Amino acid sequence: MIENKTKQYLQEHGFENLNLKAVLFDMDGVLFDSMPTHAHAWKETSDHYNLGLSESEAYENEGRTAKSTLNILFQRNEGRDVTEEEVKEIYAYKIKVYNKYNVETVPMKGAAELLSKIRKDGFQIILVTGSGQDTLMDRLEKFYPGIFTKDVMITAKNVKRGKPDPEPYLQGLKCANVHPWEAIVIENAPLGVRSGVRAGIFTVAVNTGPIDDEKLLGEGANLLYHSMQELSDNWEELRKNIQ
Numbered sequence: 001m002i003e004n005k006t007k008q009y010l011q012e013h014g015f016e017n018l019n020l021k022a023v024l025f026d027m028d029g030v031l032f033d034s035m036p037t038h039a040h041a042w043k044e045t046s047d048h049y050n051l052g053l054s055e056s057e058a059y060e061n062e063g064r065t066a067k068s069t070l071n072i073l074f075q076r077n078e079g080r081d082v083t084e085e086e087v088k089e090i091y092a093y094k095i096k097v098y099n100k101y102n103v104e105t106v107p108m109k110g111a112a113e114l115l116s117k118i119r120k121d122g123f124q125i126i127l128v129t130g131s132g133q134d135t136l137m138d139r140l141e142k143f144y145p146g147i148f149t150k151d152v153m154i155t156a157k158n159v160k161r162g163k164p165d166p167e168p169y170l171q172g173l174k175c176a177n178v179h180p181w182e183a184i185v186i187e188n189a190p191l192g193v194r195s196g197v198r199a200g201i202f203t204v205a206v207n208t209g210p211i212d213d214e215k216l217l218g219e220g221a222n223l224l225y226h227s228m229q230e231l232s233d234n235w236e237e238l239r240k241n242i243q
Contacts, residue, residue, distance in 0.1 A: 002223065002237060002238055002241040003241050005222050005223055006018055006202070006222075006241050006242060008222075009202050009222050010181075013180070013181070013200055015180075015181040016181075017181070018181055018182075018202060018241075018242040018243070019181060019182050019243065020123060020182060020183070020184065020239070020242045020243050021123060021124060021176065021178045021182040021183065022123060022124035022125070022126055022172075022173075022176035022178045022182065022183040023118050023123050023124070023125055023126070023183065023184055023186065024126045024127075024128050024169060024172040024173075024176070024183055024184070024185045024186070024196070024201065025125065025126065025127055025128065025186050026063065026128060026129060026185075026186060026187045026188060026189065026192050027127060027129035027131060027136075027140075028062065028129065028131065029062065029108075029188035029189060029206075029208050029209055030108060030111065030186055030187065030188050030206060030208070030228065031107065031108055031111050031127075031140075031143075031144065032105055032106065032107055032108055032111075032139070032143075033106040033107070033108050033109075033208070034105065034106070035059065035062060035188075035208070035209050037098060037101045038058065038062070038098065039055040039056075039058040039059055040055065040097075040101055041094050041095075041097040041098035041101060042055070042058040042069075042094060043055045043058060044097045045090060045093050045094040045097055046073070048093065049090055049093075050077075051070075051073045051074075051077065052073065052076070052077060053069075053073055056210075059189075059209055059210065059211060060190065060191075060211075061191065062130075062188075062189035062190075062191065062192070062209075063130050063162070063163035063164070063187075063189040063190075063191040063192035063195065064130055064162050064163055064164075064191060065130050065132070065156040065159070065162035066087060066090075066091040066094065066130075066132070066156070067082065067087045067091075067156075067162075068161075068162045070082040070086070070087055070090060070091075074086075095133060105139055105142075105143065107143045107144070108208065108228045109227070109228060109229050110227060110228035110229030110230070110231065110232040110233075111144075111228045111232075112143070112144060113229075113232045114228060114231060114232035114235060115144060115147055117232065117235050117236075118235070119147065121239060124152070124176045124178070125147060125148070125152065126152050126153070126154065126172045126175050126176050127140070127148050127152060127153040127154065127155075128154045128168050128169055128171070128172040128185075129153075129154070129155055129156070130155075130156055130162050130163055130168070130192075131155060131156060132155050132156030132157050136153075136155065137150060137153075151175075152175060152176075153175075154168055154171045154172050154175060158171060159171060163189075163191045163192050163194070163195035164190075164191040164192070164194035164195045164198070165195060165198070166195055166196075166198035166199035166200075167195075168195055169185060169195050169196050169198075169199035169201055170199050172185075172199075173199065173201070180199060180200035180201045181200075181202075183201050183202075184201065184202045184203070184204055184242060185199075185201045185202070185203040185204065186204050186206060186231070187203060187204070187205055187206070187221075188205065188206050188207065188208045188209060189209075189211075190211065190215045190216055190218075190219045191219075193205050193216055193219040193220060193221045194219040194220065197219060197220035197221070202222050202242065203220065203221050203222050203223075204221065204222065204223045204224075204225070204231065204238075205217070205219075205221035205223065205224045205225070206224075206225050206226070206227065206228055206230075206231055207224060207225070207226050208226075208227060208228065223238070
């Protein structure tokens with residue numbers, strides 16, 4: 001099946017072959033089992049500011065920058081763009097709520113094992129996240145020591161247009177100094193999948209949340225797994241078909 005999917009990808013994009021050099025990772029819902037807490041925090045923040053965001057919609061908008069998410073809500077509710085001051089205030093409140101709920105950060109099962117395999121195979125590992133929290137580096141270093149440094153991270157602070165725009169993953173390619181056919185994306189969110197696909201990269205969806213598989217496949221995911229552990233268990237087979 002993987003071989004067929006890679007052939008289909010190459011035909012669609014007109015590339016001669018896949019030559020893997022870098023793996024681009026999303027963070028929340030991929031490296032950390034944090035999306036339920038994010039959804040709770042967004043819902044409580046929404047209730048506080050009367051923004052009308054449900055937890056299910058928070059999942060649907062996962063991967064966007066806070067400004068992009070808030071802009072959608074302000075356009076829907078007030079017919080205008082959110083201001084920078086409002087973004088700063090509301091996002092600070094959301095982080096405060098998130099930290100209240102997030103007693104202990106939980107790494108996604110199978111993620112550390114997968115990262116170890118990828119690094120052992122000699123591929124670059126790049127983080128591409130819509131998060132812009134200042135504690136990002138500390139959290140990554142605590143659970144995945146020695147894997148991520150600031151020079152291999154694309155965050156909300158590095159892009160003008162967040163997911164689903166292709167810019168974050170195009171920046172990830174630039175960070176790794178590779179072409180689209182020399183990388184793969186690992187994503188769990190529909191908007192993140194769309195971003196990777198629009199950047200022309202072979203995109204692997206990992207459905208770690210309450211989202212229908214069809215939503216991820218409908219955004220163009222080339223492959224789909226149902227957990228990071230499943231992806232890790234199948235890494236060797238995947239790697240053989242993308243080199």
